[in-house]
Amino acid sequence: LAKTTQPISMDSYEGQEVNITCSHNNIATNDYITWYQQFPSQGPRFIIQGYKTKVTNEVASLFIPADRKSSTLSLPRVSLSDTAVYYCLVGGYTGRRALTFGSGTRLQVQP
Amino acid sequence: EPEVTQTPSHQVTQMGQEVILRCVPISNHLYFYWYRQILGQKVEFLVSFYNNEISEKSEIFDDQFSVERPDGSNFTLKIRSTKLEDSAMYFCASSEGLAGGSDTQYFGPGTRLTVL
Numbered sequence: 001l002a003k004t005t006q007p008i009s010m011d012s013y014e015g016q017e018v019n020i021t022c023s024h025n026n027i028a029t030n031d032y033i034t035w036y037q038q039f040p041s042q043g044p045r046f047i048i049q050g051y052k053t054k055v056t057n058e059v060a061s062l063f064i065p066a067d068r069k070s071s072t073l074s075l076p077r078v079s080l081s082d083t084a085v086y087y088c089l090v091g092g093y094t095g096r097r098a099l100t101f102g103s104g105t106r107l108q109v110q111p
Numbered sequence: 112e113p114e115v116t117q118t119p120s121h122q123v124t125q126m127g128q129e130v131i132l133r134c135v136p137i138s139n140h141l142y143f144y145w146y147r148q149i150l151g152q153k154v155e156f157l158v159s160f161y162n163n164e165i166s167e168k169s170e171i172f173d174d175q176f177s178v179e180r181p182d183g184s185n186f187t188l189k190i191r192s193t194k195l196e197d198s199a200m201y202f203c204a205s206s207e208g209l210a211g212g213s214d215t216q217y218f219g220p221g222t223r224l225t226v227l
């Protein structure tokens with residue numbers, strides 16, 4: 001499984017755009033990149049998934065450069081309720097579906 | 112929007128007792144999973160289940176643990192002879208079973224297990 005590296009923590013203010021970058025230098029050809037959000041004492045919540053270029057949904061955008069060795073989760077105009085831990089996961093179905101969570105990025109949004 | 116549900120939200124038990132945690136996966140999903148998260152630590156994979164049998168399991172998932180799909184909607188995790196270190200949040204997840212890496216897992220809200 002490709003190892004991921006992301007910042008331990010980030011701070012932002014309400015209304016700002018937040019970009020969280022994840023490095024995954026050893027990403028394999030069939031790997032997808034998935035981001036989850038987790039609030040304290042709640043289950044991880046799927047945010048967005050992509051394979052290459054750019055993916056956008058109602059919550060976030062995911063930017064993946066051509067070499068796919070990194071990805072950036074973009075949260076537009078964050079609010080206090082976006083304060084959470086964000087996890088970047090990389091994997092593809094090679095017989096294993098188990099997700100390996102790292103420590104994630106703890107985003108703190110200030111008023 | 113369909114979601115995974117779990118019961119109970121909080122379970123308190125005495126050390127040595129057996130507990131059963133229950134989950135209702137999303138209805139058209141084929142793969143089911145259990146994860147746990149000890150307070151302040153990472154989310155850890157326990158087991159995956161497909162076609163009425165275990166598909167994968169981690170080193171954590173030893174003989175103390177078992178899973179079952181007793182009917183068409185429920186998926187359960189049984190923990191026999193609980194230990195203090197079993198205290199954690201237990202999350203159920205499910206996925207459609209798509210081939211390739213795009214098979215997204217959707218998580219339930221969790222059951223907080225406290226072993227006294």
